[in-house]
Amino acid sequence: MVSQATSTKSVSTEKIPIVLTGHALQSLRDSGYSLPAALGEVIDNSLEANANNITLHFEESKAKSGKRHIHCITIIDDGDGMELEILQRYLQLGFSTRYMQTDTIGKYGVGAKLAALNYGQRIDVWSRTSEDEPWYHVYFDLEQALEEEQKGETVGIAPPDTEPLPNSILALVPQDSGTIVLWSKVERLEEGKKAPDATALKAEIKHELSRMFRYFLHDGIKICVDGTNLLPHDPLMLMEGTWNNKVLAEYYSPLIESFKRTGNKPDFPLPEVTKKHFPAKRITREGGEVIKIGQSSCKVTITVYPSEVIRKKYETNKKDELTRNLRLEENQGAISFVRLNREINYTTLPKIFGKRIESSHRFIGIEVSFKPELDDFFGVRNVKRGVEPYDDLKVQLRELLSKYIPEAINCINEVWGEVSRQSNEHQGEHYPLLEAVKEANRTMPKSRVKAQVEPEHKERIIEDLARDALPGNDEKKQEERRQYRESIKDLPFVVESVDFPGNLLIDTQHIDGQVIIRINTRHRFYREMWEPLRSIATAPPENISSDEAAKAARRSIEALTLLIIAYGKAESMDENPREHFSELRSDWGKFTDSLMGKVKDVI
Ligand SMILES: Nc1ncnc2c1ncn2[C@@H]1O[C@H](COP(=O)(O)OP(=O)(O)OP(=O)(O)O)[C@@H](O)[C@H]1O
Numbered sequence: 256m257v258s259q260a261t262s263t264k265s266v267s268t269e270k271i272p273i274v275l276t277g278h279a280l281q282s283l284r285d286s287g288y289s290l291p292a293a294l295g296e297v298i299d300n301s302l303e304a305n306a307n308n309i310t311l312h313f314e315e316s317k318a319k320s321g322k323r324h325i326h327c328i329t330i331i332d333d334g335d336g337m338e339l340e341i342l343q344r345y346l347q348l349g350f351s352t353r354y355m356q357t358d359t360i361g362k363y364g365v366g367a368k369l370a371a372l373n374y375g376q377r378i379d380v381w382s383r384t385s386e387d388e389p390w391y392h393v394y395f396d397l398e399q400a401l402e403e404e405q406k407g408e409t410v411g412i413a414p415p416d417t418e419p420l421p422n423s424i425l426a427l428v429p430q431d432s433g434t435i436v437l438w439s440k441v442e443r444l445e446e447g448k449k450a451p452d453a454t455a456l457k458a459e460i461k462h463e464l465s466r467m468f469r470y471f472l473h474d475g476i477k478i479c480v481d482g483t484n485l486l487p488h489d490p491l492m493l494m495e496g497t498w499n500n501k502v503l504a505e506y507y508s509p510l511i512e513s514f515k516r517t518g519n520k521p522d523f524p525l526p527e528v529t530k531k532h533f534p535a536k537r538i539t540r541e542g543g544e545v546i547k548i549g550q551s552s553c554k555v556t557i558t559v560y561p562s563e564v565i566r567k568k569y570e571t572n573k574k575d576e577l578t579r580n581l582r583l584e585e586n587q588g589a590i591s592f593v594r595l596n597r598e599i600n601y602t603t604l605p606k607i608f609g610k611r612i613e614s615s616h617r618f619i620g621i622e623v624s625f626k627p628e629l630d631d632f633f634g635v636r637n638v639k640r641g642v643e644p645y646d647d648l649k650v651q652l653r654e655l656l657s658k659y660i661p662e663a664i665n666c667i668n669e670v671w672g673e674v675s676r677q678s679n680e681h682q683g684e685h686y687p688l689l690e691a692v693k694e695a696n697r698t699m700p701k702s703r704v705k706a707q708v709e710p711e712h713k714e715r716i717i718e719d720l721a722r723d724a725l726p727g728n729d730e731k732k733q734e735e736r737r738q739y740r741e742s743i744k745d746l747p748f749v750v751e752s753v754d755f756p757g758n759l760l761i762d763t764q765h766i767d768g769q770v771i772i773r774i775n776t777r778h779r780f781y782r783e784m785w786e787p788l789r790s791i792a793t794a795p796p797e798n799i800s801s802d803e804a805a806k807a808a809r810r811s812i813e814a815l816t817l818l819i820i821a822y823g824k825a826e827s828m829d830e831n832p833r834e835h836f837s838e839l840r841s842d843w844g845k846f847t848d849s850l851m852g853k854v855k856d857v858i
Pocket residue numbers: 296300301304332334335336337341344345350351352353354360361362363364365366367368434637
């Protein structure tokens with residue numbers, strides 16, 4: 256029964272606004288824009304207003320800690336500007352002159368507002384559509400709006416006024432039409448939160464925007480951040496005039512000059528002439544591979560970086576200046592999603608990539624470009640970042656990558672083979688397998704070897720192995736041995752085929768969790784099985800007769816069976832073989848099974 260008390264409560268008979276503006280905007284501040292993505296929203300708007308020059312200006316102040324942080328950001332464009340009625344509505348959440356269009360970057364009518372409020376509490380905008388007009392101004396201040404709301408007043412946007420432009424940016428203002436967006440009361444960029452300090456934050460902004468807007472920058476649009484004109488950064492490495500080309504030219508030209516002067520060469524091949532463009536190789540066809548989705552389609556382009564970037568195999572994990580400046584680590588397994596020429600996501604998606612991401616993948620460029628018609632399939636949101644393909648698109652993309660990534664890896668291996676031939680680098684016959692085994696070993700039981708090896712002794716063992724693999728005493732050999740020691744340092748298993756006297760087929764040494772195995776190349780088993788199989792495996796198919804291949808296969812079966820018989824015979828030399836060897840046999844069987852399950856088609 257409804258109580259008397261409830262029925263006498265005063266209930267408003269008027270409708271109330273569905274949105275409590277101040278509070279809602281306060282909540283919407285956490286929309287999840289990164290700072291470059293937020294700035295990207297404003298730049299998108301400038302580009303759509305036909306701007307040719309976009310300038311980002313930051314004002315910093317010192318925090319109590321002594322570090323500087325950004326409290327004010329201005330974005331200036333020389334685009335078409337806004338008519339008065341549009342200017343006032345610029346700040347209205349949901350207002351767009353291209354609402355839900357599919358041929359523009361913007362479509363939701365929220366970008367300019369949410370991006371700004373994500374970092375600051377006040378937005379000021381000045382705009383004019385021609386040189387003869389004054390700069391008209393509108394603003395929104397969240398703090399003020401909350402106060403007004405508290406007092407029961409309606410929160411809104413006042414009509415444009417002629418508030419003068421701030422002095423600090425007068426020199427940057429265009430002569431003709433344009434728009435100036437000022438974010439102030441920026442309190443979410445204190446040092447430590449987004450980056451250690453303002454300098455790091457500005458570097459990150461340049462870094463991200465140069466990739467996000469690479470197509471516009473390449474075609475001549477200027478984006479100037481804190482006094483620096485951005486160069487495009489192309490993760491496909493196909494464009495000319497990019498950041499990568501500049502870095503490579505600066506890296507190689509002094510080396511080439513020094514080689515011409517002194518004859519001294521680094522231990523990797525040098526380009527013959529000073530170049531300005533270091534193009535990647537296309538793995539997919541010119542123009543990209545097309546994926547059809549309903550009536551629409553997207554394009555996938557995959558490239559392999561040039562040999563000047565790939566350099567030497569053993570140094571893939573190197574963190575040197577070139578690797579850092581070319582941003583190779585962030586490219587490892589990354590896919591760049593480009594919507595209407597504007598990158599909206601650059602990220603690794605392991606499920607689509609299909610393979611476990613490895614260091615060699617840093618030399619592969621992958622770009623998926625699409626039009627807004629496919630927004631649903633890519634999960635595009637009003638925060639134009641973090642897209643991820645769905646459904647059929649996801650399946651098709653995964654299939655395409657699983658076809659082209661191995662091709663790309665083959666190209667990388669070819670470069671490595673060529674580089675090592677040119678520099679006479681030792682590439683042990685077992686190396687590719689050892690790298691794969693290293694991965695497989697991560698989840699296998701750990702070694703139980705107790706005896707500790709003294710560091711000097713360990714060094715001695717490794718040096719002996721290096722000498723076995725790379726005999727010789729000249730300086731070059733010593734350097735090669737140094738590189739060799741470096742390359743095997745992190746391998747749990749090192750296998751070398753070496754020539755040693757005696758009947759031993761294999762010899763093993765155990766040092767600090769690392770197992771060093773020498774296979775005796777003088778042993779009949781190696782000579783009559785390994786060698787013939789290897790020469791068949793590495794020869795071009797047209798050079799091998801089927802007779803020869805069949806004979807080698809038969810001899811291998813014999814050899815494997817004899818190997819097992821010889822093992823049985825060796826066990827029988829012990830008085831109690833069951834007790835002494837059954838655990839060994841069981842482990843051996845188990846590990847062979849496990850390794851064969853994880854390592855496949857590496858050679
Ligand atoms: N720099 C600018 N120059 C001229 N007009 C602009 C500029 N910035 C914004 N506008 C106008 O203001 C409107 C609102 O911008 P806003 O970014 O909020 O929405 P949008 O770009 O239409 O959609 P989205 O939310 O997808 O970005 C735009 O539709 C455009 O008409």
